[in-house]
Amino acid sequence: MSETPRQIALREWDDAYERLRAAGVPQPAYGGPLGRHVAEGDTRLRKLRFDNSLAALRLWDFLLTEEDRLQLARDAGKKLVGTMKDLGTVPVMASSLDNLVAFYPDGAWWIPCVMEVNSGLLQIADSLGIDESFCPVRAMLGAFVTGAHFPIPDLLTCSVGATCDDFSAIAQRLNGLGYPILWWEIPHRRVPEDNEGGVQLPGGFRAPASLVRFVRSELERIRLALEKLSGRVIDEGTLSRGIAKANHIRRLLAELRQAAFTATPCPIPALEMLIAEMLAIHFCSDQEETIAVLQDLLDEVNRRVAAGTGYGTADTARMFWVDPVADLQVMNLLEDCGGRICGTEYLFAHALDPIPTDVPPMEALARMALADPMVGSATDRAARIKAEIRRFGAEAVIVSRIPGASHCALEGEIIGEIVRAECGLPVLEIEVPPLTDAVSPSLRTRLEALVETVVNRRSR
């Protein structure tokens, strides 16, 4: 579809879909009008605005049909691995074998948003003692109890140690309900001391070789569990092929990010970019299709860049966004307020960096796991954010706190302090609950004020 880029509402997409279908435009097997998901309860879609490209439609359809895909995989005799918290490492291992499918039960954190709190998941979490003082990922508990949002996995893994307390506590509650969990340790990343061997990690940080060895040994336990589950051996060749596929996805995303964050006008909206980036973590349970979806999106973006079409103008305020939003609608809101995304750090930067291929695969995965922004210090996160701000030319930073998340209490303070001092940029810290309708006016005012600040600073 070569229409001028614009954001359209769900109803308009459904009408457009009918026209496309009638015209014989090929659709993937999971394709269909987005409106059908509303009938299944995803009512938030009615309030979002979507990019009008076919590539974006495919992206949304792919995202919203993951549950069906998991069920199909199980029906086909594949084993399901629920990988919790590590955001990008274990799925690379699991995806190396074609009879395993990995997914993140953590993804349930968006269900209260997408279903506008009508799923009852938060109420179930409440009844289990996990109330609103916890991160919205508590919806995962309800999803396990109801079994209505994803099939119960055959194996559950969870990384703990240098992770957020919310998730660790919620996962332990899940374990207490009778779901066995293979816990693996991800220690706090620190810099090597004098006379202590150091290892370069993806993303530019260094860690002691002993810490990398430790993580590698933890991942060996995961490998054994996956082998037992699949009945197959994950040898170096198998793992290397899995890493190569993951790196293919990361390369596509790198190109996409470069174009999306630097081209003027902006070739793709913030919301679709958020969804696209998320694919790097979990491949939406289908690595091959992830590659096809992202390639489609990249082709569309490249077409738009070449044609000079897109969203906003050269005057649009360039924002760097820190942490994912619990309510997807906020990404639309940013654009309404005159902003665009020029750089992101959604807590999984390690899932975007290329996995090293010049070292044995388990070593490479251990290095990648240790590069996780969550396991390092907020100062490390700030360093990475600073580098990306310079790379993409952002003019302000938005830190969107996740309600109740243990890391959000202090991270914003430190990141804000460093970015203000060393980049001289304004920083806005907001909190985004799963549904922002009630706070939307104040959020809008704050985002508009930030945009105004950015514009005023240009004229100084």
Add this chain to the structure above:
Amino acid sequence: MKTIVYTCPYVPAEWIAAHGLQPRRLIPRPVEGTATIPQIEGLCPYARAFANDVAASEDVDGVVVTTMCDQMRRIFDLLVRRINVPVFLLNVPSTWQTVTARQLYLGELERFGRFLVRLGGCAPDREKLTQEIRRYSVNKELTDLYPALYPSQLPPGPLSWVWQQTFQSMGGGSERDLEGTRRVPIGVIGGPLMERDQVLFRVILECGGQIAFDGTETGDRTIRSLDDRYLSSDPLVNLARAYFHIPDPSRRPNSEFYQWLREKLASHSARGLVLHHYVWCDKWHAEFERIKEWIKLPMLRLDSEGRGEMDSPRVRNRIHAFMEALR
């Protein structure tokens, strides 16, 4: 002698002392005036109070915090930036069932030792460490170990015991209250207690309870008594083993804590449990319902913002009602 401040129970005081330095387990007090860390939504009051108390203290030569909770891990980031005292982050694994996790902890203690040497401590030989372990172990003077926790006018011992003694000195017996009715044995569990919130034990006593056991982070759950068995081979290895197995709900899985609780409940015939935690303490908060389901005993959850609520009429009324229901 240089003073090293910590609050997490996974920091072995013996190890600090063996380096010729003074360990001080800091139980935070409210700090008046300018705070190093302001009040922030979502921030654990204990973690904040610890950081502010450390920053306000003039007699601190080093600080050690651990990774046992995410908030304290992040407090490390802020302390490094905002105070002029060396700070060390001790990596305590959440998992405990693998040899590698135990080795990681041991390695961290060795790294901590090097930090202490950089601060002016002396790397201890086996004899020195053994000596310190003995000093802190058999019939140890807890006032040495926890000077902030045990005011000089009170006898040494776990807090629950301290308050029992206090109560007896007020004229009450441990089994009977002033009206002669039988007291209700209660277990107290939870995270650390700030200094002014330790009044909780007195309030329980005054409401007709008897502290059956003190399972708070500053109580006997976390106090390691190392006898001579631990000195037979490498004392550091054995010290690490003892501290590594402190039962705590933050471990994954946290079955060691439940095993400890089962033993305590059985041996002390507690008829109810009081769980205290500070707001935003996810690990204790999340455990409440599970413990309640598991022990099948009445439980009372008290959360506080660290503003001295434990002595408030509201908390007193809740504890009183809880005791009445158990009588």
